[in-house]
Amino acid sequence: MPRDAVWNAERAIAIIAEFRDVPGALLPVLHALMAEFGHISPATLSLLATGLNISRADVQGVLSFYHDFRTTPPGRHVIKLCRAEACQSVGAANLERHAKRSLGIEWGQTSEDGAFTLEPVYCLGNCALSPAVMIDEQLYGRVDPVKFEAILGDLADRAPDAEQAP
């Protein structure tokens, strides 16, 4: 996944142009830009407004409304911990405390080594195998602090050049 592709105006303009004739294009185009660049650069706002013939305020309004759209680049991996009721019933709060302590960060922050961004999520649809965690697009079930550390360790093993132990 080219999440860390460097922002590139020409590429952004080309992506926006692909959606010009799609009715209600703003969400699909924002998802496409997120997939390409990992975040929506502030410089994209006016390109979107021009490309889709809507106001900058409309773009900004949508960008700020939805939790998924970020305006700064995330860490190399995005960890989403479920905070919803089913996960609460089997120890999500404990896992949350552990994750924050282990990574040394709060919600929305990125670990010092740039490896992990921690985000809350409200239901991943894995409620019979709670607590649930999603890292990038990989789903994990029955995650306790021990399994959490094992998963992060595996990720570090897989990309030894890019990762340092948290």
Added chain:
Amino acid sequence: MSPSSGPVSVFVPRDAAALSMGADAVAEAIRHEAGRRGASLRLVRNGSRGLMWLEPMVEVTTPAGRIAYGPVRAEDVPSLFDAGFLQGEPHPLGHGLTEEIDYLKRQERLTFVRCGIVDPLSIEDYRAHSGGRGLEKALGMDSSEIVTTVTESGLRGRGGAGFPTGLKWKTVLEANASQKYVCCNADEGDSGTFADRMLLEGDPFLLIEGMTICALAVGATRGYVYIRSEYPHAIACFRQAVSKAYEAGWLGDTVHGHPRAFHLEVRVGAGAYICGEETSMLESLEGKRGVVRAKPPVPAIEGLFGQPTVINNVLTLTSVPVILAKGAAFYRDFGMGRSRGTQPFQLAGNIRRGGLVEKAFGISLADLIYRFGGGSASGRPIRAVQVGGPLGAYIPPDQFGMAKDYETFAAHGAMVGHGGIVVFDDSVDMAAQARFALEFCALESCGKCTPCRIGAVRGMEVMDRITGGLERETNLALLRDLCAVMADASLCAMGGLTPQPVLSALQHFPEDFDRQPTSRAAE
């Protein structure tokens, strides 16, 4: 289809829940071990049968039927081969014939009849397991006949509100417009629910069939499926199914060779719970902030891009094919009172045997939680269950005898919602759960109406004063007053139903709201 011809079929689910427990590694281990031993087999990545505590549940076809093993880890695979699992031989992880597993055998599967059985992306499999018969019937009927059949089945919206589906379709059918839409709400945001996800990943052609029948019934030529972004596996699987359906001529300018156009597109949400509210979903589909619209006009008259629009949940639309295939009376014969047919219930949270249970309306909560679910996972006594999602009521064990149908639940100040049941054991702090309901509302409110936007934040503050021991009686009165305002004056269910978990927690578990502040972990 004869199981004795050709290599044995081995099923390893591709459902996200199974993947979350290592199904991909299990599939890889089976492939590797078969290669090493020179065993020939056909590996099928099916959906989930919904017996989540057994995932990954591996099945093998034998002349007697499919045999289940689970939960299988990759490291169990060599021993499965050693035991002769390809011939269905016993193993410590074995459960015998899948269809004979009590949890599955006692269900009444109408909507989930194929889920976990077929290869979800095989049109041939879909056909071979009676898929497509509802649409075949519908293609030979005129629009009003289809609508009448759905009306007579008694089907009500499975998304939460329980509105009669036939009535909604009739309104759109009778609306005059050059463009009409069918929108499927797959923004399954309620904690404790995963039925939509299972179908999108396990039997996607069923939803395509249901939406096509709806399009024929109301005269719509375009459809959208709005899937939440938290479901990347469902999005990928359903998108593949849609493109296969186009290739097969099931979608496009003609449908199954009939001169009726139906175009279907997948749209992805962006992490907003409120977009599960139908008018907010329309705004989102139009590329706007997911802000709730005032009703009237209802979407059936003025919906997507201002045109008449059917909005139904995944479970509603996937109930339609069997109604057309087997008739309204067949479906209506399941259920009780004004709740007809079956409901896929989902057992979640602190429960031993979590999963999907499709049963006729009228089954009791106790049956679901204890007979199917086997009680709590922790082994501790169950103290409360939350039914109907984060906006649903908390119910104490002395009310578990009540039957699950729309009216009984409404009479108890609760709702069936999307069929989710989240179980909590006696370690739960119900005041903390009440506060969370308000916190969630504050996070996810679209901000349009004041009772919801401001009420949720004020509610959190009031809760903190109550649990902090500050003027407890005064603040409890204030909390009740605030909840009354939210319930009566909010524009949609978000603010309107948030008082349900709050007040039910307070009503049934008042002792949790009256503890010494020191006994509570600081937030």
